[in-house]
Amino acid sequence: MTFTPNFVGRKCLVLHRSGETVNVLTRQLSVIGMNVSAQWQALDLNLTPADVVLVDADAGWPGLLPWEFGSPHVPLIALLGSEAPSRIKWALDQGAGAIIPKPVAASAVYPALVMAFHAHASARRQAEEITILEERLRLRPLVTAAINQMMGEANIDEAAAHRRLRQEAMQTQQTLEHVAAALLARGKGRAAV
Amino acid sequence: MNKLRLGVLFATQGAFGAPGRDARRGAELAIEHLREEGEVPFEIDLVCADPVGTPESYVEHARTLLEQGCRQIFGTVTSQARKDVIPAIEKHDGQLWYVCPYEGFEANENVIYTGACPNQHLLPLFDTLLPQYGKRVYLAGANYIWGWEMNRLAREIVIKAEGEIVGERCLPIEDTEVSRLVAHVERMRPDFILNNLIGPSSYAFLRAMKNLALRDEHFAPQNCPVVSCDLTECELNEIGLGVADGHLSTASYFDSLTTPENWAFKMRAPSALPQSSFFATSYASVRMCVEAAMHVGNDEPLQIRKALSEQTHSTVLGELRLDAATNHAGLPFHLGRIEGDGFSIIKSLPVIAADPYLSSPRPSLRTGGMPLLRVVS
Numbered sequence: 280m281t282f283t284p285n286f287v288g289r290k291c292l293v294l295h296r297s298g299e300t301v302n303v304l305t306r307q308l309s310v311i312g313m314n315v316s317a318q319w320q321a322l323d324l325n326l327t328p329a330d331v332v333l334v335d336a337d338a339g340w341p342g343l344l345p346w347e348f349g350s351p352h353v354p355l356i357a358l359l360g361s362e363a364p365s366r367i368k369w370a371l372d373q374g375a376g377a378i379i380p381k382p383v384a385a386s387a388v389y390p391a392l393v394m395a396f397h398a399h400a401s402a403r404r405q406a407e408e409i410t411i412l413e414e415r416l417r418l419r420p421l422v423t424a425a426i427n428q429m430m431g432e433a434n435i436d437e438a439a440a441h442r443r444l445r446q447e448a449m450q451t452q453q454t455l456e457h458v459a460a461a462l463l464a465r466g467k468g469r470a471a472v
Numbered sequence: 473m474n475k476l477r478l479g480v481l482f483a484t485q486g487a488f489g490a491p492g493r494d495a496r497r498g499a500e501l502a503i504e505h506l507r508e509e510g511e512v513p514f515e516i517d518l519v520c521a522d523p524v525g526t527p528e529s530y531v532e533h534a535r536t537l538l539e540q541g542c543r544q545i546f547g548t549v550t551s552q553a554r555k556d557v558i559p560a561i562e563k564h565d566g567q568l569w570y571v572c573p574y575e576g577f578e579a580n581e582n583v584i585y586t587g588a589c590p591n592q593h594l595l596p597l598f599d600t601l602l603p604q605y606g607k608r609v610y611l612a613g614a615n616y617i618w619g620w621e622m623n624r625l626a627r628e629i630v631i632k633a634e635g636e637i638v639g640e641r642c643l644p645i646e647d648t649e650v651s652r653l654v655a656h657v658e659r660m661r662p663d664f665i666l667n668n669l670i671g672p673s674s675y676a677f678l679r680a681m682k683n684l685a686l687r688d689e690h691f692a693p694q695n696c697p698v699v700s701c702d703l704t705e706c707e708l709n710e711i712g713l714g715v716a717d718g719h720l721s722t723a724s725y726f727d728s729l730t731t732p733e734n735w736a737f738k739m740r741a742p743s744a745l746p747q748s749s750f751f752a753t754s755y756a757s758v759r760m761c762v763e764a765a766m767h768v769g770n771d772e773p774l775q776i777r778k779a780l781s782e783q784t785h786s787t788v789l790g791e792l793r794l795d796a797a798t799n800h801a802g803l804p805f806h807l808g809r810i811e812g813d814g815f816s817i818i819k820s821l822p823v824i825a826a827d828p829y830l831s832s833p834r835p836s837l838r839t840g841g842m843p844l845l846r847v848v849s
Contacts, residue, residue: 282628287831303581310579310797312831385580386558389829 284393287312292329294322294343295358300383304333304358307388321345329353331395333379336370337361349374350406354399356391358383376402418456425459473770475515478503478758479537481530481547481557483523487646487671488549491750494706495571496520498747498754499546505740506762516762521547531556538564543771544761546571546754551617558583567773569761571753573702573723575621576828582773584780585800586757586792590625591827593701593722596805598629600819601699601720606663607635612653612677613642613668622668622701625830638662643669648676654684661690667700674703678716693718693809704748708813716810723749724803725789726815737788746814756787790823800826 291313295301301317308315313331322332322345334344336357346352349372357370360381370378376398377391422444429440448458480499482492503518519542521533530548534557537545545561546569548554554570561568561582568583576589602609609630613619619642627637638660641653654677657665669677681698685691703721727738727746737755741747764779765771781796792801802823808815 280624281631283625283830285831306581307579311829384559384562386555386578389577 280393284396285312286331286392289313289330290328291315291331291333292322292327293317293333293358294339295319295333295335296338300335300358300381303383303385304379304388307383307385311389311392324352331356331392333358334370334373334375336366336373336375336378337381339369339373344373346374348372350402351375351399354392354395356395374402415454415456418460421459421463422455425462428463473514473765475517476512476544476762476765476771477517477519477540477542478761479534479540479542479545479547480518480520481523481533481537481545482549483525483527483530483553485522485524486527490706490710491549491572491704491748494704494748494751495546495549495754496522498571498751499758501741501751502755502758502762506759512762512766514765523553527553528556531560534560534568535564538566543567543773544569544765544776546757546761548572549750551575554583565773567776569757571757572750575618575625576830577621579798579800579828581799583799584757584777584794585798585826585828586753586760586803588701588722588724588803588805589800589826589828590622591830591832592724592803592805592824594622594625595629596821596824597699597701597722597807598626598633600807601664601697602630602633602635605697607633608638608661608663609635610638610657610660610662610665611640611668612657612665613640614645614670614673615642616645616670618670618702619668622666626666643673645670646672648672650677650680653677654680657681658684658688658691662696664696665698667698667703670702672710674700675707675711678711678719681719682715693720703810704750705746705814706748706750708810713813717812719810720807720818721810721815722805722807723815724806725749725752726806726808726817728808728814728817729806731790733786733788733790752788756785756789756792760785760787760792792823795826798826798828800828802826 291308293301293304295317296319305315321343324345331354333356336359351374355373355375356377356379357375358381359370359378376395379387379391425444426437426440430437444455444458448455480496482496484493484496503516506512519537519540521537523529523533530553534545543566545566548557548570549572551574557568558580570583570585570587572587573593574587574589611623611626613623623640630637639656641656667674678698681691690696697720699720701722704723705727760780763785764776767779768775780794784791784793790804794801802825804823805821806817807819808817
């Protein structure tokens with residue numbers, strides 16, 4: 280980690296009943312430079328925008344958080360006193376990227392923030408990559424069809440056809456699938472090679 | 473309150489024995505002076521504990537002090553020992569006074585930090601050195617929190633200043649086999665070296681750098697200084713007097729300060745030897761604690777903290793005040809050049825408020841995580 284993680288001015292929402300846990304968290308998050316608010320009701324990010332959410336995983340119920348299974352809209356940290364697997368599972372199901380054990384030790388707060396932001400960013404990145412890969416997988420039959428067409432028309436083997444298609448993709452800076460689709464749309468492989 | 477019991481918890485032997493001894497002596501002298509002055513309306517009892525050679529026993533000693541009624545404890549030199557004792561301090565609602573420079577990224581409600589954190593030592597140090605000596609920097613450190621974090625932060629500062637880390641080596645803690653490190657430094661020929669080695673390891677490195685400088689003028693201190701953020705007067709003797717002359721260190725106190733507060737302090741200090749920042753900060757911290765206890769009439773941590781943040785305290789380090797949010801003291805910055813058994817001060821800055829999480833914008837870190845844009849032609 281070359282650059283010091285900086286949370287100054289970020290909005291932090293603590294979903295927890297008021298009390299010592301909220302007091303300790305508010306103090307420590309403020310020291311780190313965050314704007315902290317706390318509530319104990321279902322979260323609506325339109326009403327209470329937040330850059331990170333800390334949620335009571337001991338008492339959190341289904342529907343407390345507004346997102347679908349495991350894909351939080353913002354970094355999520357579980358506040359956990361219980362060791363019961365059902366509560367750990369609840370935290371995982373909500374997509375928590377870090378845990379702060381209760382009672383809260385001041386020294387647990389900053390590391391959890393760094394880990395949760397990191398986990399959220401890498402989950403986002405992976406989800407985007409998976410979407411792209413799924414799209415490419417869906418279009419894979421087009422590549423096979425284009426290669427078959429080129430083999431027939433140019434009288435070349437499969438490896439050579441694949442090579443030409445790749446070359447075209449690199450030159451035009453498109454994916455293999457897009458070049459294959461364009462080639463098939465034009466009807467004739469010869470035009471492209 | 474009839475009696476105030478203060479705990480002192482420093483290891484006075486071992487790798488960090490020199491700072492530990494100075495910090496303990498500073499605390500003892502503060503009590504001696506307060507007694508002489510005769511203005512404290514209650515008895516002060518100083519209970520000293522010394523985890524000789526067994527760093528893992530810090531926590532037992534802390535617990536014993538707390539059980540003996542010491543709610544205010546001055547102690548620990550290393551971050552590891554501080555982290556070890558904090559849970560016991562919290563459990564007994566006591567208060568730890570940490571008087572040593574450290575790597576930051578901590579702000580515990582039950583700890584008062586009168587030692588400097590990086591925005592009070594490393595950042596102003598690099599603001600001074602990068603324009604003066606150059607931006608090719610070598611990082612030497614101990615395999616330990618201090619070495620790792622200080623090196624990481626130094627790397628961040630240098631990258632943002634468009635400089636270059638030409639080498640980085642970490643040695644096992646207390647390792648004095650420095651020849652490979654020095655050979656690498658010699659090969660890389662940096663503009664200056666940040667020394668985050670600690671104790672005997674650091675002393676061995678400085679001795680080896682002296683020999684290197686005799687062979688190669690590039691490594692003479694005026695050309696390529698070795699700079700530290702924790703090297704003080706109390707260690708110069710262990711390195712060997714004169715050996716590290718010309719190299720640099722930062723501190724919030726040097727014995728050679730010419731302030732009226734320091735003149736007054738030195739007139740009363742019994743030793744002819746120079747005092748270190750460990751000694752002076754510990755002395756100042758004990759006095760601040762007793763003054764706050766006199767003000768509120770008890771040793772309750774919350775009330776002591778409140779009193780400390782509500783007024784400035786005249787100390788040997790200058791006027792100090794505790795920040796109520798972070799529990800860190802604002803501290804002056806001094807850069808000293810080693811000369812014999814002391815330091816000649818070459819730069820001073822007035823009190824800098826502590827920023828343990830580096831959350832304020834500042835020149836050396838201003839660009840955030842964004843790459844720097846350069847005009848290319």
